[in-house]
Every structure is written in structure tokens, then in C-alpha cells.
Amino acid sequence: xxxxxxxxxxxxxxxxxxxxxxxxxxxxxxxxxxxxxxxxxxxxxxxxxxxxxxxxxxxxxxxxxxxxxxxxxxxxxxxxxxxxxxxxxxxxxxxxxxxxxxxxxxxxxxxxxxxxxxxxxxxxxxxxxxxxxxxxxxxxxxxxxxxxxxxxxxxxxxxxxxxxxxxxxxxxxxxxxxxxxxxxxxxxxxxxxxxxxxxxxxxxxxxxxxxxxxxxxxxxxxxxxxxxxxxxxxxxxxxxxxxxxxxxxxxxxxxxxxxxxxxxxxxxxxxxxxxxxxxxxxxxxxxxxxxxxxxxxxxxxxxxxxxxxxxxxxxxxxxxxxxxxxxxxxxxxxxxxxxxxxxxxxxxx
Numbered sequence: 317x318x319x320x321x322x323x324x325x326x327x328x329x330x331x332x333x334x335x336x337x338x339x340x341x342x343x344x345x346x347x348x349x350x351x352x353x354x355x356x357x358x359x360x361x362x363x364x365x366x367x368x369x370x371x372x373x374x375x376x377x378x379x380x381x382x383x384x385x386x387x388x389x390x391x392x393x394x395x396x397x398x399x400x401x402x403x404x405x406x407x408x409x410x411x412x413x414x415x416x417x418x419x420x421x422x423x424x425x426x427x428x429x430x431x432x433x434x435x436x437x438x439x440x441x442x443x444x445x446x447x448x449x450x451x452x453x454x455x456x457x458x459x460x461x462x463x464x465x466x467x468x469x470x471x472x473x474x475x476x477x478x479x480x481x482x483x484x485x486x487x488x489x490x491x492x493x494x495x496x497x498x499x500x501x502x503x504x505x506x507x508x509x510x511x512x513x514x515x516x517x518x519x520x521x522x523x524x525x526x527x528x529x530x531x532x533x534x535x536x537x538x539x540x541x542x543x544x545x546x547x548x549x550x551x552x553x554x555x556x557x558x559x560x561x562x563x564x565x566x567x568x569x570x571x572x573x574x575x576x577x578x579x580x581x582x583x584x585x586x587x588x589x590x591x592x593x594x595x596x597x598x599x600x601x602x603x604x605x606x607x608x609x610x611x612x613x614x615x616x617x618x619x620x621x622x623x624x625x626x627x628x629x630x631x632x633x634x635x636x637x638x639x640x641x642x643x644x645x646x647x648x649x650x651x652x653x654x655x656x657x658x659x660x661x662x663x664x665x
Contacts, residue, residue, distance in 0.1 A: 517624030
């Protein structure tokens with residue numbers, strides 16, 4: 317511990333005074349050896365002001381207070397986050413739980429997070445969930461970019477250059493026999509959801525959002541939640557029968573939701589309820605069809621979107637498959653279809 321000054325004790329730490337005749341000169345002591353001092357002038361108030369500016373630049377204590385947790389909390393309150401789809405918001409909040417386990421115990425300042433820190437996180441998280449690790453790295457990058465644009469930090473994004481884990485796209489195609497096996501074991505509400513998902517080719521969340529007012533002038537109006545893509549699907553073919561069946565069932569309820577997919581009480585079927593019913597139907601389908609066990613276990617509700625696109629493309633109309641799925645390019649649809657069922661070819665002769 318240094319000696320307590322016996323003169324000029326009113327000066328802030330690191331500020332020195334040198335008296336030359338009738339004039340006092342002030343200096344900022346940068347510390348270290350050999351000692352280096354920066355002249356602050358002879359006007360005491362102005363010298364203190366310059367001292368404060370140099371002190372802040374030399375020892376930016378406030379940077380230690382700006383942690384990744386602080387930046388993440390600011391992001392969750394931002395317009396950018398609130399404009400995300402509800403499902404995306406839930407995913408981000410779930411991902412932050414793991415991110416904070418690593419970067420907030422103890423709290424990590426943004427100034428201390430470097431590319432090697434992100435790499436360490438990827439290795440730690442990738443041991444149990446490599447795909448999740450990729451998503452969480454992307455979220456850290458998003459929060460960091462938000463922090464830079466909001467003036468929270470001007471540090472470079474530490475995620476740049478950090479490679480993620482290789483991912484393999486889902487390639488499950490649901491054969492008709494598997495679809496029928498699960499459909500037969502499904503309750504009425506789940507059957508409505510299965511039929512709507514397959515015939516419209518829409519994502520599970522968009523299927524559950526379909527409502528009676530969306531049916532106008534022989535058209536089902538669809539607003540995809542993920543991409544904001546708008547579709548008008550003509551009600552024809554088997555979709556006519558499915559919607560008629562749904563409306564007839566809904567007429568039996570005294571009070572009912574406007575949603576097309578309703579439970580036994582006439583209320584809109586929720587995401588968790590859909591998952592529970594679908595899992596139960598798969599279990600029952602496996603018992604009734606043991607030879608299809610592996611295929612049924614691999615079957616997920618979201619696979620019906622790919623089945624719809626594949627079946628539509630196999631009928632010879634890739635363009636209609638693209639429009640039905642809401643893809644921006646035909647190449648995207650071709651890749652989506654071929655990844656699931658493979659390229660359809662003819663024999664040599």
C-alpha cells in the first residue's frame with residue numbers, strides 16, 4: 317500500500333501537482349515504471365475535468381458491468397425480439413437458459429468474451445446437443461449484433477469464424493401405410509389435424525391456427541407464421557370432405573371456438589395437446605402394426621408437410637408443390653423433396 321500523501325491531499329487519486337513559483341501545474345500519473353505523466357494545465361477545475369476523462373479512458377470500469385446477461389435482457393425487451401414469431405421467442409428463451417449457465421456463472425463481461433470463449437461453449441454444449449449448440453451460437457451472435465447496433469458495445473462479434481457442428485437434414489418420408497396406421501388410432505381431433513396438415517402441406521403451428529373465417533368464397537386463406545407467406549388454397553378434392561366433416565362436428569357444440577381443429581369440448585386444440593395425442597396414437601399404432609414399429613417411431617407430425625410436397629411433386633407438378641409449401645424458389649422445393657424420398661427415376665428399358 318502506498319504512502320498517504322502529506323501535501324495536496326485534496327487531489328483525486330493519480331493526479332499530481334507541481335508548484336513552480338506562484339503557479340501550480342497539474343499532471344495525470346499514468347503509473348508504471350518509468351513514471352509517465354500527462355500535463356493537465358494550471359487551471360484546477362479544468363485539470364480535474366481532463367483527469368476524469370483520462371481516468372475513464374484508462375480504466376473503463378463500466379465495461380466490466382456490461383455482461384452478456386445485460387445485453388440479452390436488453391434484447392428480450394427490444395422491438396426486434398417482439399417482432400419474432402411466438403414460437404421463435406419461446407425457442408430463444410429456452411436457449412438462453414443454457415447460454416447463461418455457461419456465461420453468467422460468474423457473469424461474463426462482453427469485453428472478456430472472445431472467439432475462444434465461444435469455441436469452449438460449443439465444445440461444452442456439443443457433448444450432449446450439437447444441433448442446439450449451433451442454434452445457441454447463432455443466438456449469441458444475434459444478441460451481440462444487437463448490442464453493437466444499440467451502442468452497448470463496439471467490440472467485434474466473437475462468433476465470427478467459430479465453426480458449428482455438421483448437421484444432417486431430416487430425410488424421413490412417411491409412407492401411406494404408416495400414415496394410415498397412425499390415423500386409425502387417432503381420436504377425432506387428431507384426425508382433423510392430420511388430414512389438414514397433409515392436404516394443405518402446412519406447418520403444425522399454421523394448421524392449429526386455421527379458423528372458420530379463413531374460409532371464404534371456396535378458398536382457405538393461409539398466413540404462414542414462420543415466413544409470413546400468404547397463400548390462397550382452393551378447397552377441392554379431399555379437402556372438401558375434411559372441412560365438411562369438421563364443420564358438421566363443430567355444429568354439435570353449444571359453445572365452440574372458431575378454430576378448425578377443436579377438442580371434444582369445442583375448444584381450440586393446443587400445441588402440447590396435439591403432441592400428447594399424436595404420441596398416444598403412435599404407441600397404439602405400433603401395438604397394432606408391430607412390423608411398422610421403426611417407421612412409426614420415426615414419424616413426427618411435422619413430416620406431413622414434406623409428405624405433402626413430395627406426393628404433389630410425384631404427381632408431376634413441382635411448381636404446384638413449391639406454391640403449396642410456400643417456398644421462395646423451385647430449387648428449394650426440389651431439394652426438400654429429394655432429401656426425403658430421393659429422386660424419382662425410370663428404369664433403363
